[in-house]
Amino acid sequence: MKISTKGRYGLTIMMELSAKFGEGPISLKSIAEKNQLSEHYLEQLIAPLRNAGLVKSIRGAYGGYILSKDPDTITAGDVIRILEGPISPVDFTEEDDPAKRNLWLRIRDSIAEVLDSTTLLDLIQYTDKSEADSYMFYI
Template sequence: MKLSTKGRYGVTLMVDLAMYQGEGPISLKSIAEREELSEHYLEQLIAPLRNAGLVRSIRGAYGGYVLAKTPQEITVGDIIRVLEGPITIVEDPEDELTYLWEKIRDAINQVLDSVTLADVAERKKSGGDNFMFYI
């Protein structure tokens, strides 16, 4: 499985929101600067995350975005499925290894659903390895 930039940047965006939770709404501009990402690209990612109920937007001069749930309640799998769609393995009806591919898909889903934003944010704060390798 290969994550596109949508999935990777989406997780990065959400981890940034988790790390600064409680400090008020966070602008996409500040996230883009901290994470060295395109603000325009983040604008494209935030809408589906908001529509899925993972983030809330706050309007006004000091507006921005906040997590709609606690970092412990949002998994990496939640984010990936919103931005990338369901995790699937290419299926071939004539493939005799369908059972194997289903087991691999299930294992990937289990890992993605067992890692929360809180887990990834804590690892990033502690200066662990590149946090994206954690997922």
């Protein structure tokens, strides 16, 4: 399974909204500029997220979008499924070799477990431990 720009940019939108959670609405224009993405494309992605109840739109001069739930209750899996559809590495049928079918199911379940156990809060709080440990300071 390859995650397309829909899923990747959708997670970007949701992470930006998570980072500003409780501070008021964020415009798609500001998200697009900050991440060097097309505002028009982000507008297409926000609609399914709004329809699924993950974000709310606020109208007006200082409007934009806010998360409809706390960032620690929305998972990466929620966002990916809304924008990409079901999580499956391959399309398989009941006639497939049982050993291969079992492999595809295990891969699907592993991917789903990672996506479903990673919240938006986890993503915005993530720091690359290896990068942090790679600096040496001498006094």
